[in-house]
Amino acid sequence: MKKLIGMVALALAMTFAAGTASAADKLKVGFIYIGPIGDHGWTYAHDQGRLMIEEALGDQVETVYVENVPEGPDAERAIERLARDGAGLIFTTSFGYMDPTIKVAKRFPDVKFEHATGYKQSENVASYNARFHEGRYVIGQIAAQMSESGIAGYIASFPIPEVVMGINAFILGAQTINPDFKLKVVWVNTWFDPGKEADAAKVLIGQGADIITQHTDSTAPLQIAEEEGVLGFGQASDMIHFAPKAQLTAIIDEWGPYYVERAQAILDGTWETANSWTGMSAGTVVMAPYTNMPDDVAAMAADTAAKIASGELNPFAGPVYKQDGTLAVPEGEVMDDGTLAGINWYVQGVDDTLPE
Amino acid sequence: MEALEAVILTIITASTPLLLAATGELVTERSGVLNLGVEGMMIMGAVCSFAAAYTTGSALLGILVGLYAGVATSMLFAFLTQTLMTSQVATGLSLTLLGLGLSGLIGEGFTGLPGVKLESIHIPLLTDIPFIGPILFGQDILVYVSLALIAAVSYVLFHTRIGLVINAVGNNHHSAHALGYGVIRVRYACIGFGGACSGLAGAYLALAYTPQWIENMSAGRGWIALALVVFSTWLPGRLLIGAYLFGTVWIMGLYVQGLGVGIPSQLLSSLPYLVTIVVLVVISGNRSLIRVNTPAMIGQPFAPER
Numbered sequence: 001m002k003k004l005i006g007m008v009a010l011a012l013a014m015t016f017a018a019g020t021a022s023a024a025d026k027l028k029v030g031f032i033y034i035g036p037i038g039d040h041g042w043t044y045a046h047d048q049g050r051l052m053i054e055e056a057l058g059d060q061v062e063t064v065y066v067e068n069v070p071e072g073p074d075a076e077r078a079i080e081r082l083a084r085d086g087a088g089l090i091f092t093t094s095f096g097y098m099d100p101t102i103k104v105a106k107r108f109p110d111v112k113f114e115h116a117t118g119y120k121q122s123e124n125v126a127s128y129n130a131r132f133h134e135g136r137y138v139i140g141q142i143a144a145q146m147s148e149s150g151i152a153g154y155i156a157s158f159p160i161p162e163v164v165m166g167i168n169a170f171i172l173g174a175q176t177i178n179p180d181f182k183l184k185v186v187w188v189n190t191w192f193d194p195g196k197e198a199d200a201a202k203v204l205i206g207q208g209a210d211i212i213t214q215h216t217d218s219t220a221p222l223q224i225a226e227e228e229g230v231l232g233f234g235q236a237s238d239m240i241h242f243a244p245k246a247q248l249t250a251i252i253d254e255w256g257p258y259y260v261e262r263a264q265a266i267l268d269g270t271w272e273t274a275n276s277w278t279g280m281s282a283g284t285v286v287m288a289p290y291t292n293m294p295d296d297v298a299a300m301a302a303d304t305a306a307k308i309a310s311g312e313l314n315p316f317a318g319p320v321y322k323q324d325g326t327l328a329v330p331e332g333e334v335m336d337d338g339t340l341a342g343i344n345w346y347v348q349g350v351d352d353t354l355p356e
Numbered sequence: 357m358e359a360l361e362a363v364i365l366t367i368i369t370a371s372t373p374l375l376l377a378a379t380g381e382l383v384t385e386r387s388g389v390l391n392l393g394v395e396g397m398m399i400m401g402a403v404c405s406f407a408a409a410y411t412t413g414s415a416l417l418g419i420l421v422g423l424y425a426g427v428a429t430s431m432l433f434a435f436l437t438q439t440l441m442t443s444q445v446a447t448g449l450s451l452t453l454l455g456l457g458l459s460g461l462i463g464e465g466f467t468g469l470p471g472v473k474l475e476s477i478h479i480p481l482l483t484d485i486p487f488i489g490p491i492l493f494g495q496d497i498l499v500y501v502s503l504a505l506i507a508a509v510s511y512v513l514f515h516t517r518i519g520l521v522i523n524a525v526g527n528n529h530h531s532a533h534a535l536g537y538g539v540i541r542v543r544y545a546c547i548g549f550g551g552a553c554s555g556l557a558g559a560y561l562a563l564a565y566t567p568q569w570i571e572n573m574s575a576g577r578g579w580i581a582l583a584l585v586v587f588s589t590w591l592p593g594r595l596l597i598g599a600y601l602f603g604t605v606w607i608m609g610l611y612v613q614g615l616g617v618g619i620p621s622q623l624l625s626s627l628p629y630l631v632t633i634v635v636l637v638v639i640s641g642n643r644s645l646i647r648v649n650t651p652a653m654i655g656q657p658f659a660p661e662r
Contacts (some may be wrong), residue, residue, distance in 0.1 A: 195577070
């Protein structure tokens with residue numbers, strides 16, 4: 001009997017040894033997504049990045065993902081699960097995964113973590129983000145050119161710096177064209193609820209907005225814009241198929257190059273924690289083709305985007321005034337990244353009170 | 357006036373899926389069955405109606421397929437809970453999970469495709485009346501169906517023999533059985549009706565609310581419908597009030613924000629839940645009435661003695 005148990009144990013040990021050996025050959029890269037990969041927005045864009053890793057690194061990697069993971073305790077479980085299952089690199093792709101990521105990372109010092117859009121790092125947690133606000137500055141300019149009512153509607157998710165800086169960049173861009181441009185903001189308190197996003201779009205259009213833009217993840221607001229005959233912008237990926245007559249352009253997230261670079265760093269053994277925040281200059285933020293607008297507006301937008309990419313133009317160059325009129329950035333200076341990353345106030349011209 | 361009209365139209369759109377799903381669940385619960393799978397049946401209705409409408413180009417066919425998808429999903433629940441006598445709560449929850457997963461699988465090839473929109477009806481002259489025309493006579497067919505259904509349910513439950521049987525089964529299945537009514541059969545039918553209504557609610561989401569298929573697009577509306585049924589104390593009239601109240605506060609929250617009024621958006625987002633609960637609790641202050649209307653057998657399995 002003892003012999004039998006011994007043999008079983010040996011067999012088990014061998015199986016496990018074999019299992020770990022083959023797993024060690026390949027780097028397992030895990031992804032945690034806030035929405036479904038079919039949202040054609042935020043999560044879709046990250047998943048395109050995941051596919052790019054597979055394409056670029058082929059047999060050296062294996063990727064896995066978990067979609068629809070709510071922010072909060074569930075996230076911690078999902079991240080831990082990936083780490084236990086042998087992932088060597090885990091990307092957690094929503095702001096609310098920040099604390100869970102840091103927590104799990106402490107328990108798995110050998111696993112590398114990358115958290116998107118947050119501000120906390122540690123030994124084995126890097127954070128990365130894209131300067132979407134650069135794109136929002138461009139679409140703000142387009143909005144002010146194309147709007148007849150001079151009012152745009154902005155569907156926002158949660159009052160976090162990421163979203164607030166987008167709203168600010170949009171209105172700063174719009175003000176360069178029309179200093180009196182108005183922006184109405186509706187907070188829907190969700191990243192993904194097509195019905196509620198659509199409701200918000202309808203309400204905003206009813207209140208006179210003829211440009212709809214969003215910082216939520218579904219295509220619904222743009223579709224409402226198409227239906228109601230107003231204009232709008234795609235979010236996170238090109239949404240022209242949903243709104244061939246309404247989409248002016250879209251801010252496209254290109255995570256792929258960064259993902260490939262970081263996975264390669266693990267393979268080479270050169271991975272280090274970092275705080276990466278790249279934008280148009282690095283090709284992380286890309287504008288979709290300019291459509292449904294006159295040539296001169298398209299040329300202006302392309303010119304602005306080129307200037308931002310070359311560093312000639314900074315959306316948060318002074319003078320920048322806060323909503324209450326105080327000067328935040330004096331003329332001749334630009335807002336530093338630290339201030340920008342934690343921004344929790346509106347610039348002048350936003351017709352809304354920022355939720356606490 | 358135009359802004360008000362737009363708001364009212366949006367409220368109707370937001371309330372209709374809740375009303376549809378809740379109407380079905382009310383009947384199911386009246387027969388003594390608690391089906392927590394509303395969300396799952398709704399999302400199955402959404403994906404199947406979208407697929408059918410997209411493939412054939414006919415929104416009406418889409419509605420029909422959505423309805424059947426809801427019934428088919430509910431029949432799985434009925435078989436498990438009524439024939440195999442599994443726990444209703446556990447089975448209902450699994451039905452939601454199954455629906456969300458399966459709909460994602462079915463819908464994989466349909467994400468990101470432009471949908472078929474269920475057109476609003478247009479009656480010459482009537483629809484053209486300013487303000488009341490578009491609101492009363494310019495809705496899509498499912499809005500009228502939802503209102504007709506709740507009226508029909510109210511009539512059937514309280515004025516017909518069928519209604520008496522459903523209530524009897526829900527209040528005391530042993531007595532109903534002793535009187536010769538097929539408890540399991542009645543429950544199968546009521547679960548199926550609940551499935552049909554949830555399927556219609558799903559079809560409304562995928563064809564009228566936001567004409568497209570996106571995973572998870574029901575975004576918790578099934579759960580809201582379930583809560584509405586309880587807070588309406590199983591009375592159809594109050595359910596109608598509850599669903600529209602919820603929709604109104606939901607849209608007004610967005611509207612007030614658009615005006616730039618400084619109320620915290622988190623409060624506005626939770627307000628529909630709070631207001632609906634408070635109002636329904638206040639109007640159902642009569643406790644004996646609640647006791648009379650609560651299906652006594654809710655959630656309990658029935659095994660006919662052989």
